[in-house]
Amino acid sequence: MNSTQSSAPTYTRLLMYLAATLFISISMGMNAIIFPVTMESFKFSEVTMGLVLASETSALLLICFSLQWIFKKIGLCLAVAIALLLRTGSLYFISSAEHEHQWLGFVFVHGIGAYLAVLLLQILITSMRFKKNTTIVNAMYGMMISLGYSIGPFLVGLSTSIPSDSILSKLSEIFVVQRLDVAFSVFFSIVSGFIMLAVGGKTPGQEDGKSRGLFNIIKDSPGVYCAIAYCGVVIFGITAFITIYGIRNHMEVYAASMLLVAFITGCIVLEPVYAWISAHFDLRHFLFTNIFVSLIFSAFLPLVIYDFYQSVVLLFLWGGANASCYSVAMSILLTRFEERDMVAANAAFSLMDSLGGTVGIILIGVAMSSLGSEGLAYIMMLASVLYFSYGLTRYKII
Template sequence: MLQISGAPSSSLSTTQIRGIIAAIAAITAVGLSLSASLPLLALTLEYRGVGDTWIGINTAFAGVASIVATPVGPYLARKLGTPQALLISLLIAGVTLPFFFVLENFWAWFPLRLLFHGATTSAFIISEFWINALAPSKHRGFLMGVYATVLALGFTSGPLVLAVAGTTGALPFLLAGAGIIIAALPVLIGFKAAPRIENEATSKLYTFLWIAPAATMAGFTFGAVEQSAISLLPLFGLKVGLTPQAATLLVSAMAAGNMVLQIPLGMLSDRMNRRHLLIYCGAFGLLASLLMIPLSSSFYGICLLLFLWGGVVAGLYTIGLTHLGARFEGANLASANAAFVLMYSIGQLVGPASTGFALSTWGATGLPLLFAGFLGAYVIICLIRGTRLGSAP
């Protein structure tokens, strides 16, 4: 059996606070630069005359890189130390990014994607382990909610870099790469506050899919739904009769809910059974997905619904990570975090492809119906697993 335990203390020490702030600051800087680089890379390929299909294939390769790199983060953290592993990941990502501008050969972008997205994946795994390991059980949900909120702000602010630096030339690549390297500063500040991994995990990474399915499948479900919504909600808006400008605001409504509701949901998870709360979030997301169909005729109605839907469904990520932190520690927690990110990455690959097919086949209703399908399947899996576990947390 895996060790099940909470954080070492119910209150935050000065060292814990410094370490948590360092990890959150570092990964927020990565998120900001990453959200600037993703559209920048797609636009650069388009400027260079690469076709839409190949741009899509190269972009999807980022998900492949994330899946391949998932076991690397915990391994490096155990072998080198948590802050050392995070610094290496940040350095590789920051140095690699400008080479997308330097190397004009399209095929060279595939190994670059492996390096860049593999390194950023490792950075996310190590940072989330860092925060989870230091957070006391009494405040773990709140702190993960703060992490999710600040990270969402970073992702939202990323495109502002492109607005200032433009989307052509070397400058935006250098700025985004520098943003990732600058993330090393808070890591150095919190270097001595980082958690250590003393031993190897007692179970292999994939076994956490069976040990903690409510959490790991939450990662898959949120990855599939979030990526599909970001990519295809504007198309859904056009199909229900909205103007292009109004259709893009649907994503903004969803993102606003994500930012506003994570701290309240995290605090709620500190006061109730987290597995139950994950089921409630999935069930609400299922119902709200179905309500998108009748409410699509009202712009303000669909925006309000997407605000609530986006925030509650994003709770799958926040509460899922919190649930893992409450159950595991040390190397097991690092591996559980890696399994969570692995499932999130697979969801990001599966979601947009299947949702795009649903939109093509069933029209506007295809998007909410597929969202309902993902969320409904998640709820069923949790209920079945919960029946076998009884009252386990």
């Protein structure tokens, strides 16, 4: 792969990028169950689990500030290869880790490899300018992430029921890891990396002059980026803690993991619907309304958690509302920035997303430790109130 534009047709490259997004998201979706459930089995405290899981999202902060340097000094091909090596290598060590400091270090390294690949895919996809249906294309990218996170928990459950003499059970021997679920995660991560290396692509805007810095980009659209930070609190918080939240409220592990599946399935099914609806309204007001809907869902979560089916429905609807905020926000940004600023705009997007997610995960861990399991919902509601405190004090909310 080189930095020149691939000769493959645009839609073919788009489909391949989406496939790579799906496969790496399956791996990350499996890890969303493997990491917290394994730490729970080791009797790690909620605060410790929060710090470990936050270390993964905090890795994205490092990537965002380094992204322009990575493209300039390392290049796209080597960045993809390094990301693949970091996430597969860290999973190898995680499969046998038992101590808190080991988990903290290996999960952080995995976060660098995983989120670097996801951010590269996001930039490659959003830099493919289409004459129309931009919001739908962004929604397709979000759908692949959501679909991967939905498939992942099912594969974790499947890995526990595969007979030891099955061909699939040999994956753990092939990848030299102690656990079959981790071997599946490594496999999908490798497939994603190979697709990215095979398809190639062009780093957008590198020949069009110097782009602006991250903070200047954020300053130009503070309302959009604050909304992204709020969405980061929700998506990372739900991904990291909803399974533990269900277990704390007397659900079996499988039933609790289905709460995450319901949330992610809502992202898959409802995001394109919301994206289509948003095309008929002012995107700024649509974004603001969706966050208000998310506030309502977070307030009702403690009331319905005792009924599995009501919880599934609520999280399904909540997932769609939250996921659509991402595609709508990205569509707004694509209309505001030139191509030379797209790397910085995408980096700022992920920066605010990971900043919200990192702070949210830490606060949720502390809140669940000190206030009980309902600390999850309290932090979600607090994030909503903070966003509306910002938005409602300004006539122009975006």
